[in-house]
Amino acid sequence: GKQAPGQGITPMAAIILVRGAGDLATGVISRLVRVGLRVVATEMDKPLAVRRTVSFSEAIYLEEKTVEGITARAVKDPSDSLSILTTLGRQMIPVVLDPACTSAATLHPAVIVDARMLKKTPEPIGYSPRLYIGLGPGFIAGENCQAVIETRRGHYLGRVIWHGAAEDDTGQPSGDPQRVLRSPANGTISSLVEIGQTVKKGQVIAMIDDQHAVVSHLDGVLRGLLRTDSLVTKGMKIGDVDPRNDPSICTSISDKALAVGGGVLEAILSRPEVRTVLWG
Secondary structure, three states, rough: OOOOOOOOOHHHOOOEEEOOOHHHHHHHHHHHOOOOEEEEEOOOOOOOOOOHHHOHHHHHHHOOEEEEEEEEEEEOOOHHHHHHHHHHHHHOOOEEEEOOOOOHHOOOOEEEEOOOOOOOOOOOOOOOEEEEEEEEOOEEOOOEEEEEEEEOOOOOOOEEOOOOEEOOOOOOOHHHHHEEOOOOOEEEEEEOOOOOOEEEEOOEEEEOOOOOOEEEEOOOEEEEEEOOOOOOOOOOOOEEOOOOOHHHHHHHOOHHHHHHHHHHHHHHHOOHHHHHHHHO
């Protein structure tokens, strides 16, 4: 039967809690869900996903968001365990408005995956799962997590690191740096182009405070762009133009996100004490 809020869930029905629901986290979540695992995501009140069309974090704005056939639904109260569990029971991903991860204390996840990509040492949350996995820079296996997944493109992308850290953040995007759109100033963004539309080199994609133009450096398709009214800072990545000019990529989880998701899955399945509580 249904349990009262705050009662938690039994170990036989253990869940995986993913911190963050941007495009990388969404790739991780999709891989876990497709093999029958139960996943809850947490987010902040105004997520800043560039690739919004493939980010479950959009549920915070839209109530629901479907990516590649999997639907996420917002739960605004992190203490409302009943709503979280009911959403799971409906085969949906609860995206809980819970930046401090307070819901971990009531949900008792067997695994926590920090997929926020803050690229700095995370703050402690006061809850210790059986397995804590960190994505990318800022995590050191054996110090602030048990396993790190490499997130930098290249030969080691998606690998599980049980001792040490992922490669340092270079601050440079993989591939052609011209594809990345950065804010020319501090302010509020207003988009002029929709994700998935074809753009030309020199075209104005967005404005910051209606004064500073964000211009595409390439011909291609707009693959990602922050939501209108998002607060941005000078130099911040706010968008992405893909020169392949294939609109279908705008609704597809990236190869990078799926590779990282595969690494998370490997880390989870390599621990027998974790496997037994996830599948019984």
